[in-house]
Amino acid sequence: MGPELTIPPIFSPIPPAIHPRHAAIDAQTSAWAKTIGIGTEELRARLVSHDIGTFSAMILPDGRDEVVSLLSDFILWLFGVDDGCCEESELGHRPGDLIALLHRLLRIAQNPETPLLERDPLAVGLRDLRARVSRYGTHSQAARWIDALREYFFSVAWEAEHRRAGTVPGLDDYTLMRLYDGATTVVLPLLEMGHGYELQPHERDSPSTRAAAEMASFIITWDNDILSHHKESRSKGYWLNVIRVLEHHHGMAPDEALATAVAQRDRVMCRYLRLKDDLMATAGPQLRRYLTSLTHFVRGAQDWGISSVRYTTPHDPARLPTSFSDRPTDDRDLPLGIPVVAWWWDLPTLTGASGTCTGTGTAER
Numbered sequence: 001m002g003p004e005l006t007i008p009p010i011f012s013p014i015p016p017a018i019h020p021r022h023a024a025i026d027a028q029t030s031a032w033a034k035t036i037g038i039g040t041e042e043l044r045a046r047l048v049s050h051d052i053g054t055f056s057a058m059i060l061p062d063g064r065d066e067v068v069s070l071l072s073d074f075i076l077w078l079f080g081v082d083d084g085c086c087e088e089s090e091l092g093h094r095p096g097d098l099i100a101l102l103h104r105l106l107r108i109a110q111n112p113e114t115p116l117l118e119r120d121p122l123a124v125g126l127r128d129l130r131a132r133v134s135r136y137g138t139h140s141q142a143a144r145w146i147d148a149l150r151e152y153f154f155s156v157a158w159e160a161e162h163r164r165a166g167t168v169p170g171l172d173d174y175t176l177m178r179l180y181d182g183a184t185t186v187v188l189p190l191l192e193m194g195h196g197y198e199l200q201p202h203e204r205d206s207p208s209t210r211a212a213a214e215m216a217s218f219i220i221t222w223d224n225d226i227l228s229h230h231k232e233s234r235s236k237g238y239w240l241n242v243i244r245v246l247e248h249h250h251g252m253a254p255d256e257a258l259a260t261a262v263a264q265r266d267r268v269m270c271r272y273l274r275l276k277d278d279l280m281a282t283a284g285p286q287l288r289r290y291l292t293s294l295t296h297f298v299r300g301a302q303d304w305g306i307s308s309v310r311y312t313t314p315h316d317p318a319r320l321p322t323s324f325s326d327r328p329t330d331d332r333d334l335p336l337g338i339p340v341v342a343w344w345w346d347l348p349t350l351t352g353a354s355g356t357c358t359g360t361g362t363a364e365r
């Protein structure tokens with residue numbers, strides 16, 4: 001266990017927002033988890049105390065009630081997989097066996113009537129989630145949700161191999177894995193369903209929109225790594241986090257690794273805000289809605305990350321901030337030196353409509 005880190009207020013110029021029914025949605029998710037029987041009793045008792053409904057209400061502050069509730073149940077289910085099958089389980093050390101389970105779950109998402117894992121609570125929960133995805137989304141949104149589940153599962157299998165071998169991936173591999181193993185991309189189709197529209201493929205798959213979604217995943221998962229460092233570094237057994245990667249492969253002391261991770265996410269946040277403002281200037285109503293939701297997702301993960309007992313761990317308090325900063329520690333519009341995401345800086349020159357990051361912050365790092 002390394003020395004305790006104090007996490008400073010992180011840069012977020014995005015306004016907070018929350019769905020007014022957050023308390024009811026959180027209570028519904030607790031009831032759902034109990035009815036389905038997700039996880040062991042001990043894990044479930046922890047998960048239902050984490051305000052996951054509040055997190056969902058922050059991601060879709062003005063979304064349809066039914067989809068905010070669906071997203072909330074889905075996030076709890078994802079933690080049932082991530083905590084219950086990967087990070088806190090023997091299965092998480094056996095990538096081959098883990099892949100077999102995840103493949104079966106994928107088949108259930110695709111064809112819920114398939115006679116597989118009929119009494120397994122994760123499978124029962126997934127059947128219910130799939131039915132609701134079909135109710136509130138189109139066939140192609142359901143298909144993209146399943147594809148996103150596949151990429152999430154693929155990345156946790158890669159992570160499981162590192163857990164088995166006790167190895168720490170390098171920064172480039174870690175970044176590639178983290179774009180998916182934070183389960184951010186599985187949320188994206190629900191952003192559309194939350195407002196009852198379907199983003200057209202030429203808008204969703206354009207390099208700029210794809211880059212914006214990847215940058216949002218990067219910010220959300222780097223923020224998670226920063227805010228969950230206390231929880232993770234105190235857990236028994238293997239843990240993986242960008243701070244650990246920077247310490248292990250770049251010889252950094254913990255506080256230096258923290259400052260580096262913060263600078264990286266600040267630079268991506270600045271790039272993301274410029275890109276979003278540029279896209280907004282010419283986007284149609286659906287793309288505007290999508291970008292607004294993506295931005296709520298980023299801020300929601302921050303607000304939930306500093307407040308949920310999952311990360312504050314009151315029995316052994318983490319030194320987390322209680323507010324955010326309006327200044328980035330590093331606002332340089334330059335690639336991070338992480339090849340898998342260098343393409344974000346190859347997009348056509350941005351006009352930099354957002355004044356948020358210009359002329360603020362230190363650029364010496």
Ligand code: 3E9
Pocket residue numbers: 075078079082181182183184187220221224225228301310
């Ligand atoms: C997150 O990474 C793991 C996901 C399965 C959590 C489910 C959350 C979402 C779908 C939304 C994205 C939100 C994030 C990443 C907070 P990790 O490091 O295992 O999460 P932990 O809570 O254990 O730090």
Ligand code: MG
Pocket residue numbers: 082087181
């Ligand atoms: Mg994880």
Ligand code: MG
Pocket residue numbers: 082083087
């Ligand atoms: Mg985790």
Ligand code: MG
Pocket residue numbers: 224225228229232
């Ligand atoms: Mg984490």
